[in-house]
Amino acid sequence: MSKAGQRVLSTLRQMIVSGELEAGERIAEIPTAERLGVSRTPIRIAFRALEQEGMLIKLEGRGYRVREVTPDEVAGAIEVRGVLEGLAARQAAELGLSVDQRNGLLECLAWGDLLFDKGYVTEEDLEAYHDLNRRFHALIIEASCNPAIGSAMQRNEHLPFASVSSLAIDRNNLKQEYRRFNFAHMQHHAVFDAIDRRQGARAEAIMREHANATLRYADLFARHDREESQMRVIGGAAAL
Structure with a gap:
């Protein structure tokens, strides 16, 4: 994989770890390429690599879904x-x-x-x-x-x-x-x-x-789970 491709792959991993790309979120090549300011080729390669790593799920149509990782x-x-x-x-x-x-x-x-x-x-x-x-x-x-x-x-x-x-x-x-x-x-x-x-x-x-x-x-995934749980509690209290 090229240096540019490796950078895209690492960036997408970090986006998943940080929660910027949420579990269950659907992602596709063109909007992701525009978001990262790169061509579609490194995005396509990164998506395939992340699927192999168990972090993305390929959809029957086009695109992928971020897999929930515990x-x-x-x-x-x-x-x-x-x-x-x-x-x-x-x-x-x-x-x-x-x-x-x-x-x-x-x-x-x-x-x-x-x-x-x-x-x-x-x-x-x-x-x-x-x-x-x-x-x-x-x-x-x-x-x-x-x-x-x-x-x-x-x-x-x-x-x-x-x-x-x-x-x-x-x-x-x-x-x-x-x-x-x-x-x-x-x-x-x-x-x-x-x-x-x-x-x-x-x-x-x-x-x-x-x-x-x-x-x-x-630890990062556990922290995100706790934060999301707290936000749901806060949101529920606000709704009340």
């Missing part, structure tokens, strides 16, 4: 991902890294250091982080030499926010996003250190915690 659903999918990636990290540590795998992981770490060492991030930095993050995780899965983990990950990725690529970026609060992604990058350093030292149990624990950091998405 906090429990997000939390469950992320917990499964943590178990699978933790297992991959442990097995990678037990087997040891190949020269290419070790160099690839070090390149990801060095790339991340360049992004975060300056003390802030731009939208372009976070797009670059998306690429290095995906590569870092893929290398650990590869290093496990366990094809069953990759197969299980692919099945799980059809659930909302279960994929390592399912990043939602709040472009209105890049200071917060710097802290969040810099912390994730520090976890990358820690899990690499554990794998490189052949410390399987430590690598597994760090990788599971790394996945659990994504549970903020579940």
Whole structure:
């Protein structure tokens, strides 16, 4: 996917997370493209990707509907991902890294250091982080030499926010996003250190915690549910 397409995809994810696109809302290519100021092509690609991620439902006619996503659903999918990636990290540590795998992981770490060492991030930095993050995780899965983990990950990725690529970026609060992604990058350093030292149990624990950091998405959905419930109560009282 192109950088422009990735940006559109991330923006739409964030709109769903924030509630700007509400559960049950119908969305179509042309009005969404006009809303975001882009052509229809990246919108079409993003819609298909979000359908695969379990965040949109394709309608029989044209367009899509925003799928209702519950906090429990997000939390469950992320917990499964943590178990699978933790297992991959442990097995990678037990087997040891190949020269290419070790160099690839070090390149990801060095790339991340360049992004975060300056003390802030731009939208372009976070797009670059998306690429290095995906590569870092893929290398650990590869290093496990366990094809069953990759197969299980692919099945799980059809659930909302279960994929390592399912990043939602709040472009209105890049200071917060710097802290969040810099912390994730520090976890990358820690899990690499554990794998490189052949410390399987430590690598597994760090990788599971790394996945659990994504549970903020579940917290956001829970918060939106509470806010909507409060608004309904307030609206009902006003009607009385």
